[in-house]
Amino acid sequence: MPITARQLLQIFPNAGPVAGVFVPALNEAMARFKIEGRLRVASFLAQVGHESGQLRTVVENLNYSAEGLVKTWPNRFSRVSAAAVARKPEQIANIVYASRMGNGPAVTGDGWKYRGRGLIQVTGWVNYQACGSALGLDLLTKPELLEQPGYAALSAAWYWSKHGLNELSDAGHFLDIGSIINTGKTGTAPHGAAERKALYDRALQVLE
Structure with missing residues (x-):
C-alpha cells in the first residue's frame, strides 16, 4: 500500500x-x-x-554536553574526560564507538566515519559493510550515501x-x-x- x-x-x-x-x-x-x-x-x-x-x-547527533556523556556512557567517560570532549561530536564518536562493531581504535576515526546514518541509524563498520553488501553500495568508502x-x-x-x-x-x-x-x-x-x-x-x- x-x-x-x-x-x-x-x-x-x-x-x-x-x-x-x-x-x-x-x-x-x-x-x-x-x-x-x-x-x-x-x-x-x-x-x-x-x-x-x-x-x-538522517545523521546521528553526537553533540553531547559533559553531563550527557557521563549519563549516557558512564563506562566510557569520567567527569574530567567528558569535560575535555564535550560538544565535540567527532571526538565523541571516535571514543564511544572505538573498537566496537568492527571499528578500529579511536585514532582510526572509524567511530566518526561509521556513526549512525539513515532512518534507522546504521552504525559501525560491520553494519555498514553488511548493509552495503545487501544494497549493492560501497558504504565503507562512501558512508555518506546513507544521508540521501x-x-x-x-x-x-x-x-x-x-x-x-x-x-x-x-x-x-x-x-x-x-x-x-x-x-x-x-x-x-x-x-x-x-x-x-x-x-x-x-x-x-x-x-x-
Missing part, C-alpha cells in the same frame, strides 16, 4: 516539506522489502519516525527485514520492535516508547 504525501504529513506533522521528498523513497524501500499491509507499514513508519525525528534527521533520502529509507527497510520485524508487526508485538531497534533485544522498554506508540496509533488511523 503506497503512502501519499498527505498521509505522511498526517502521521509526521513536523516533517514539513521533507515529507514530499521521502514519499517515493519510503514507497520504494517498503516495496523492495515487503513492508506491505496496514500493520507493517504503520509499524515501520512509527519506528523510523521516532528514530529520525519525523524524517528531519533513497538510501536512508532503503537502509532502514533492509534493517527491518534482516531483523524479522515484518513478522513481529504481523503478530502485533510493537513494543518488541522498538526494543530490538533501540537496545538490540526484546524484553526491555525502548527509549521513546511513548512517542513510538503514539506514532503507531496515528499511522493506523491514517492508513485505515
